[in-house]
Amino acid sequence: MTLFIWNILLAFVWVALSGNFTGSGFLAGFIFGYLVLAFVSRMSGDMTGYTRKIPQVIGFTLFYLWELIRSNMRVAYEVLTPTHYMRPGVIGLPLMTQSDAAVTLLANLISMTPGTLSIDVSNDNRMLYIHAMHIDDEDALRADLKDLERRVIELLS
Amino acid sequence: MIEWAVVATLLILALALVLTTARLFIGPSLADRVVALELIALIAVGIMLAYAIQVDRPAFMDVALVLALTAFMAAVGFARLLERGGSSDE
Amino acid sequence: MSDFLTVFFLLTGSGLILIGAIGAVRMPDLILRMHATTKAGALGVGLMTVATAVYFLDIGVTVRALSILAFVVLTAPIAAHVIGRAAYFTGAPLWERTLKDELGQNLDRRGHYLRSGLEEQDRLPNRDRPAE
Structure with a gap:
């Protein structure tokens, strides 16, 4: 600081x-x-933290914008094609971190990534409930979300 | 070129506004209507921005900013009302 | 160049908002509708603010455009979370093709309490914990 x-x-x-x-x-x-x-x-x-942080923050912002654009293309595709191909569902994602800041950032990011929308966090901050448009391949989805969580924790540590 | 693009933008936004208003009237539950209202506020912000370009006056951006702020507050307030009482189907 | 960028951002932004509106009409249940309105609406308005910033090319306008952009992009997921949670607690129906729902079984509607489903696992002594 x-x-x-x-x-x-x-x-x-x-x-x-x-x-x-x-x-x-x-x-x-x-x-x-x-x-x-x-x-x-x-x-x-x-x-020290500060000089390392700025490249991380810039990289993270670019990553966020890219995810936003990707999610919009996905939503546009879903809206303009017949709806019957969707396989929506609500899944619970166990969290590795319980800090409020990390959980908040992660939930917002998940809402902005393709096909997922975070609904709620359990009262003890250990489980994040996510509504996903496609859960055909649940393992791949969970792996993606875990990767995102790792990035967030790295950014805030 | 910009004049035509702005007119096209306003027409597209008007169409979006009509569709969203349809959802506002259909919406089976109160939550559906809140979602529709939020989208209407976003469309209004878009109209303000397009209008600022059309009449070449940046002052309209302040209106857009305040509208975006109040729309978020309204959404949070409605959600609070939904959760802590009030009937869910009307 | 600036004209071209303005036209491009205006048309893509309003197109995205239109897609969000179509989604709000066509999608079968509340949360799927929010998928469409949150993402498409936020990015659509964001692109239109970029269009105004590019058109006026003035530091005051750019600052206002950036604040609208930041505000809309940051609050859209929060509003979606708040409304989705409220709708879920009041028992909004999910689409009948929804495959699974891990939230409903952990929710205590009356006490506004949401369990994580991991409590049982903690209470077991270490040696009884199921192998990972």
Whole structure:
């Protein structure tokens, strides 16, 4: 967190030195400051959380957008073809983590991935109930969801 | 080119609005109607955005923003009402 | 270029909203309808905000467009969860072709309590636990 404050300070220094008092000037200063901090923290040997986090967050955002586009193509396909091919069902997914933040993020992501919609979490945070459009191949579906959960835990740890 | 695209967008959204209103009237349960209302709010946000482009005034985006905010609040409030009482079939 | 992008985003966005509306009419039960309206509606409005941002090319408009986008994309799954849960608790019927329902058996409607189904497994002593 202190590194984040340092990053903002470096961005202000950049704005003051370059005389470019605009949003894009600040953004450029932020990016250069980030690169400097990442370089320094690699030199000094301790890869602290902050510099590692930003690439993860960007990667995760791109992943989320990609999932959103995929899920929309899937929904469009389901809506425009006859409905009888769907095999919907409600399945329970046992959770590896019980932290509220991770469960919230995971539930939102699942709602946005193709063909699944999270309905509820059990009161002890250990089971997430999901409505899926296709449960023909339940094992593959569960494997996908587990993979997503692993990503979320990695991001928040 | 943009003028025609905006008119086409507004027509498509009007069609979507008609379909969703049909679901609002059919919807067997109250929850179905809430889902339809939420989609209607989203369509209204879309209409505001298209209209902002048509008349070239960004001020309409504020209306869209507030509409998106209140629609979410309305959905949460309705769900609360459904869960803690109120009849389920009307 | 900017014109072309605006037209593209406007038409794809409104097309997605139309698909969501068709889904809201055609899908057989409440939760399947929410699959259509949540995903298609959120991304459709998101694309239309991108269209306005591209059209005006102004920092104030872009910030507002991004806030609408973030707000819609973040709240759509939450609204779906809240409505789906409320509908489920009040006993909305599922489509008759639904294959399985692991939620219904763990739900205590009167006490608003949802079990995980894992409690029994915990209560067993270690040696009696079924082999994984």
